[in-house]
Amino acid sequence: MNVIFLGAPGAGKGTLAEPIKEKFNLEHFSTGDMLRKERASGSEVGKLADYYMTNGLLVPDEVIIKIVEKKIGECEGGLLFDGFPRTVEQADALAKIAKVDAVIYLDAPLDEIIARVCSRRNCPACGKIFNTRTYSENTCDVCGAELVQRADDTEETVRKRYEVYEQSTAPLVDYYKEQGLVHVIISGDLNENVAEASEILAKL
Numbered sequence: 777m778n779v780i781f782l783g784a785p786g787a788g789k790g791t792l793a794e795p796i797k798e799k800f801n802l803e804h805f806s807t808g809d810m811l812r813k814e815r816a817s818g819s820e821v822g823k824l825a826d827y828y829m830t831n832g833l834l835v836p837d838e839v840i841i842k843i844v845e846k847k848i849g850e851c852e853g854g855l856l857f858d859g860f861p862r863t864v865e866q867a868d869a870l871a872k873i874a875k876v877d878a879v880i881y882l883d884a885p886l887d888e889i890i891a892r893v894c895s896r897r898n899c900p901a902c903g904k905i906f907n908t909r910t911y912s913e914n915t916c917d918v919c920g921a922e923l924v925q926r927a928d929d930t931e932e933t934v935r936k937r938y939e940v941y942e943q944s945t946a947p948l949v950d951y952y953k954e955q956g957l958v959h960v961i962i963s964g965d966l967n968e969n970v971a972e973a974s975e976i977l978a979k980l
């Protein structure tokens with residue numbers, strides 16, 4: 777089973793992906809995480825991606841599609857796509873290499889997205905996502921590493937990323953609706969969202 781989590785940056789895709797991937801034994805396929813690893817390793821792809829990521833822009837389709845084709849080839853089980861596809865061109869490329877069984881569209885208003893993203897903290901060691909509105913420690917409760925704030929998690933960049941989302945990624949909701957694959961979840965309480973997503977995926 778291959779599932780896409782679609783939604784604006786900060787809609788909660790990564791947070792919801794954690795429990796859902798465990799429950800349904802899916803591999804979390806996050807192109808944002810892949811790019812951050814490339815950037816940290818200092819690779820050519822990472823250096824190229826850095827400009828786009830820092831400025832809240834999309835990394836060019838041909839770069840992303842090449843990375844995704846290589847990574848999908850290395851995966852064996854079902855995949856949970858988080859942050860991919862982000863353009864119609866990427867969705868067309870995905871259709872050629874994998875069957876999509878469901879698209880969960882996480883809907884969230886812009887003011888909530890801004891509040892959430894600006895208070896988001898990440899564990900650089902295990903990747904767990906925290907929020908200062910609900911978690912007051914500055915170390916990870918799983919591995920103890922000091923939490924960091926992503927450089928692109930500022931209000932200015934979030935507004936830019938949201939604009940890019942509206943223009944390039946939001947059309948994918950209709951793209952996948954035409955294929956009868958879209959299920960809408962209003963992003964909110966995590967336990968409720970996990971229950972809703974589980975109910976949808978259990979029926980597939």
Ligand code: AMP
Pocket residue numbers: 785807808809811828829830832833834835836840858859860861862866928937
């Ligand atoms: P994310 O962690 O998914 O919010 O991604 C962080 C940044 O990585 C985005 O703002 C983009 O610059 C880049 N990125 C991640 N996934 C993609 C994608 N599928 N296409 C283009 N750029 C991407």
